[in-house]
Amino acid sequence: MHLKAKDNLTSVWEQLSDFVVPGSKVIEWGCGNGALLQRLSGKISYGLGIDKSKKLIDYARKQKESAGSTNIEFICRELGEHYEDDQRYDFAIASLFFHVIPVPEAVYLVKKLEELSQRTIICALTHPETFKQKMVLWLDQRFSDHYDNFIAYKKAGYMKGILERCGYTDFRTYDTSIPFVKIYILP
Ligand SMILES: C[S@@+](CC[C@H](N)C(=O)[O-])C[C@H]1O[C@@H](n2cnc3c(N)ncnc32)[C@H](O)[C@@H]1O
Numbered sequence: 001m002h003l004k005a006k007d008n009l010t011s012v013w014e015q016l017s018d019f020v021v022p023g024s025k026v027i028e029w030g031c032g033n034g035a036l037l038q039r040l041s042g043k044i045s046y047g048l049g050i051d052k053s054k055k056l057i058d059y060a061r062k063q064k065e066s067a068g069s070t071n072i073e074f075i076c077r078e079l080g081e082h083y084e085d086d087q088r089y090d091f092a093i094a095s096l097f098f099h100v101i102p103v104p105e106a107v108y109l110v111k112k113l114e115e116l117s118q119r120t121i122i123c124a125l126t127h128p129e130t131f132k133q134k135m136v137l138w139l140d141q142r143f144s145d146h147y148d149n150f151i152a153y154k155k156a157g158y159m160k161g162i163l164e165r166c167g168y169t170d171f172r173t174y175d176t177s178i179p180f181v182k183i184y185i186l187p
Contacts, residue, residue: 011177012123013039016095019121019185020044024090027116029079029109030097034060037072047072048089050079081108085116092117096181098162099125099153100146106153110166120186124159125150128180137180159184 013036020026024044028037031049033056040047041064049072051057057076064072079101092113098106114120128134141150156162163171163184174183 008178009035012181012183013095015174015176016093016121016123016183017043019119019183020091020093025088026091026093027085027087027089028093028095029113030094030100031060031074032056032095034063034072034074036093036095037074038063038067038069041067041069041072045071048087049074050077052076052078079109080105083109083112087116089117091119091121093121093123095123096125098122098159099141099150100144102149103152103156103162103165106162107165110162110168114166114168114186122159122184122186123176123181124184125153126158126160126180126182130179133179 016036017040020040020043022043026037026040026044026047028047028049031037031051032053034049037047037049038060049060051060051074054076057074060074064074094113098110101109110122125137128137141147144150153162156165159182168186170187172185174185176183
């Protein structure tokens with residue numbers, strides 16, 4: 001149940017991929033090293049990944065080149081309240097992204113992500129149920145550079161609280177193999 005264990009996240013990405021309809025146009029925010037879009041590239045018509053980390057975007061581009069994937073692109077950009085995009089997508093995805101940014105920005109960006117797409121898929125941290133889960137999650141977050149944002153996200157009621165602040169009540173929630181990670185589908 002270690003959040004950063006590659007095998008654990010791989011099964012979550014498999015689950016996320018299953019929600020995406022073949023031939024779709026997809027945008028992913030906070031795409032990190034691009035692993036999810038790379039996994040989706042054989043199934044979708046186009047994928048755009050955005051992340052503020054140049055190091056991760058450079059890595060994602062290298063992986064894309066070596067896999068010969070021509071239908072996915074990666075852009076290094078900081079997402080925030082200034083974000084505009086005149087394109088529309090079939091699916092918009094954000095995985096483990098909304099706890100790393102300030103709550104007001106998360107509320108703004110969830111609404112923006114939903115405007116951009118037919119269907120929004122969010123994979124996010126949720127309330128841990130046992131002491132062990134609580135400790136694993138705390139250890140995972142405590143030494144990250146976004147710990148203060150995680151604490152504010154937790155106080156806001158995790159992803160469910162953020163979605164309620166956005167005014168959404170009509171969303172579906174799915175468990176994943178990681179007990180404190182859930183998938184939310186809007187609308
Ligand atoms: C916890 S990682 C999740 C990475 C990947 N989506 C996953 O599921 O493993 C959060 C990512 O969000 C990116 N990020 C944080 N704040 C951002 C911002 N304001 N704009 C764009 N990317 C951001 C970080 O660089 C990092 O790659």
